[in-house]
Amino acid sequence: MAKAFKVAVLPGDGIGPEVMAEALRVLDAVETKYDVKFERTHANVGGAGIDNEGKALPETTINICKAADAILFGSVGGPKWETLPPDEQPERGALLPLRKIFGLYANLRPAIIFPSLTGASSLKEEVIAGGFNVLVVRELTGGIYFSQPKGIEGQGRDRIGIDTMKYSVPEIERITHVAFQAARKRSKKVCSIDKANVLSSSVLWREVVTGIGKEYPDVELTHMYVDNGAMQLVRWPKQFDVLLCENMFGDILSDEAAMLTGSLGMLPSASLAEGTFGMYEPSGGSAPDIAGQGIANPIAQILSAGMMLRYSFGLVEAADAIDKAVAKVLDQGYRTRDIYQKKDGEKLVNTSEMGKAIIAAL
Ligand SMILES: NC(=O)c1ccc[n+]([C@@H]2O[C@H](COP(=O)([O-])OP(=O)(O)OC[C@H]3O[C@@H](n4cnc5c(N)ncnc54)[C@H](O)[C@@H]3O)[C@@H](O)[C@H]2O)c1
Ligand SMILES: CC(C)[C@H](C(=O)O)[C@@H](O)C(=O)O
Numbered sequence: 001m002a003k004a005f006k007v008a009v010l011p012g013d014g015i016g017p018e019v020m021a022e023a024l025r026v027l028d029a030v031e032t033k034y035d036v037k038f039e040r041t042h043a044n045v046g047g048a049g050i051d052n053e054g055k056a057l058p059e060t061t062i063n064i065c066k067a068a069d070a071i072l073f074g075s076v077g078g079p080k081w082e083t084l085p086p087d088e089q090p091e092r093g094a095l096l097p098l099r100k101i102f103g104l105y106a107n108l109r110p111a112i113i114f115p116s117l118t119g120a121s122s123l124k125e126e127v128i129a130g131g132f133n134v135l136v137v138r139e140l141t142g143g144i145y146f147s148q149p150k151g152i153e154g155q156g157r158d159r160i161g162i163d164t165m166k167y168s169v170p171e172i173e174r175i176t177h178v179a180f181q182a183a184r185k186r187s188k189k190v191c192s193i194d195k196a197n198v199l200s201s202s203v204l205w206r207e208v209v210t211g212i213g214k215e216y217p218d219v220e221l222t223h224m225y226v227d228n229g230a231m232q233l234v235r236w237p238k239q240f241d242v243l244l245c246e247n248m249f250g251d252i253l254s255d256e257a258a259m260l261t262g263s264l265g266m267l268p269s270a271s272l273a274e275g276t277f278g279m280y281e282p283s284g285g286s287a288p289d290i291a292g293q294g295i296a297n298p299i300a301q302i303l304s305a306g307m308m309l310r311y312s313f314g315l316v317e318a319a320d321a322i323d324k325a326v327a328k329v330l331d332q333g334y335r336t337r338d339i340y341q342k343k344d345g346e347k348l349v350n351t352s353e354m355g356k357a358i359i360a361a362l
């Protein structure tokens, strides 16, 4: 009998449902080819949760996720819900609680430049010639996103907005191990990003990372302040292998790294808990500027589904096949609008045509 895995499918808002449809078709194709079954249950999240069930993260959605082996997530948010109280909006009302409820502390965001896409990068060709492959390892359940106190206090012009950045030693230790273990399977270099010249949480971060680094003598460890890191990424991205970041620094640097590869629509992510449970989503958002037009790039969502097969289901062969199929269609010249450079040999396609091409290449 075919091996079966339960997937909670949360398409969300904006381009979320459009790119999710293509990732699900890719999963259909994997089922046929690899004798596996993905039992999918759809659930509302974000604006779709608010509109259909009155809440960004309805109980039914939480229960569907709890019953699943992994969550495949689209993206949430958009102008329609931006006037709600902050904690009820899609991002703070659904995405962040999901990360916390499921203990998804390790966010892996690989930024890989495909050889055929070097021209789509915002960097000069000579800087990225030969490609680069950076893995952002972002701490996802701590830091300034979650620490207390937080909120707006007082009245009128006397109000103050408060956010707090806290990290405990165990929180730093576990994400550091993830970074070093990932580096061991790659080019054996970890660059830890912090702001230890200003922030106390970063002073502790640097100390703990240095200590853990001694357990991995085969991996080179360097430290960099986040402002310099942001600059070095655009100056010479090839110097980096694994970038280890706290929550907010990782959020910012992963968008930057994504754009160096050509488009935010190319960058997948895996958010992992202890064990095999994970949530898989594009690093980018609901892209309200292009939603509803059928032109979004589905590659980040499809590669995220591939990461789900790799990290939560152990289906390495099928995951490799998805990665290769994406590289192949890019070599064949298929381009959604975000990565189209009007060069000879390029074929401008919409979301579903890109999905179909990837399935054909599987
Ligand atoms: N994980 C998530 O659900 C997530 C992540 C980031 C932002 N958001 C939310 O998304 C909404 C829009 O935020 P934003 O505009 O700052 O960021 P965004 O990532 O949605 O869009 C930034 C730019 O990248 C482009 N882009 C993103 N994904 C693309 C794709 N697949 N194909 C082609 N182009 C793509 C968009 O068109 C836009 O020009 C906000 O409500 C934000 O909070 C959600
Ligand atoms: C939408 C937002 C809460 C989210 C984050 O900041 O983590 C997004 O930007 C991301 O990168 O996944």
Ligand SMILES: [Mg+2]
Pocket: 251, 252, 255, 283
């Ligand atoms: Mg982000």
